[in-house]
Amino acid sequence: MSLTDITERVRLAERAAGRPEGAVTLIAVSKVQPLERVEAVLGAGHRVFGENYVQEAAGKWPALKERFAGVSLHMIGPLQSNKAKVAVDLFEAIHTLDRPSLAQKLARLADARGACPELFVQVNTGEESQKAGVLPTDVDGFVADCRGLGLTLSGLMCIPPGDADSGPHFAMLAEMAERNGLTGLSMGMSADFEAAIAAGATHVRVGSAIFGARDYG
Numbered sequence: 001m002s003l004t005d006i007t008e009r010v011r012l013a014e015r016a017a018g019r020p021e022g023a024v025t026l027i028a029v030s031k032v033q034p035l036e037r038v039e040a041v042l043g044a045g046h047r048v049f050g051e052n053y054v055q056e057a058a059g060k061w062p063a064l065k066e067r068f069a070g071v072s073l074h075m076i077g078p079l080q081s082n083k084a085k086v087a088v089d090l091f092e093a094i095h096t097l098d099r100p101s102l103a104q105k106l107a108r109l110a111d112a113r114g115a116c117p118e119l120f121v122q123v124n125t126g127e128e129s130q131k132a133g134v135l136p137t138d139v140d141g142f143v144a145d146c147r148g149l150g151l152t153l154s155g156l157m158c159i160p161p162g163d164a165d166s167g168p169h170f171a172m173l174a175e176m177a178e179r180n181g182l183t184g185l186s187m188g189m190s191a192d193f194e195a196a197i198a199a200g201a202t203h204v205r206v207g208s209a210i211f212g213a214r215d216y217g
């Protein structure tokens with residue numbers, strides 16, 4: 001199973017970066033994957049998973065959480081405000097806080113429940129029009145506004161442009177997190193998680209390298 005290989009590569013990258021073992025959380029991105037592949041990774045003992053779609057996650061994870069104790073589920077896809085309530089009940093972390101209206105909604109839900117998932121602010125480091133995320137120039141203000149609403153933030157998240165070297169984007173995200181007093185960095189996918197760890201990632205989101213290619217057919 002590739003889980004073993006990827007886990008080992010994460011450990012090696014931690015060591016190479018002079019970071020303690022376990023400094024990086026490997027999020028196994030299971031979106032669109034057949035259930036038996038997800039069960040195999042759970043069976044191998046892995047417990048941290050990422051999903052992109054609330055509806056898909058709500059359809060499969062409640063039953064899996066019953067069967068496998070200790071699952072931590074991370075929302076890594078765009079979150080519509082009308083799905084926020086389902087999301088806060090299902091996910092232990094949300095990596096895609098990207099706009100004031102969603103921050104307000106999450107703050108209201110957190111007040112009502114007395115608890116909130118871990119939150120990461122998504123930053124559109126490449127300033128791509130088709131991509132979600134707060135623009136780099138707006139990050140400091142947005143972080144301050146979220147804190148003003150009473151939200152506790154864990155860190156920042158980015159998805160660098162597909163055609164670019166990720167390195168500068170990872171470095172930019174790390175710099176923005178540092179100046180805002182945030183320690184969490186959700187960055188790095190199958191193709192570049194080792195570079196992300198070298199740049200300080202605390203959470204890497206790895207899908208196809210663990211599960212195999214996704215079949216959207």
Ligand SMILES: *Cc1c(COP(=O)(O)O)cnc(C)c1O
Pocket residue numbers: 029031052076077159189190191205206207208209
């Ligand atoms: C799908 C997805 C991943 C995983 O991508 P792979 O290239 O399969 O590792 C990571 N992060 C986000 C935001 C994704 O949507």
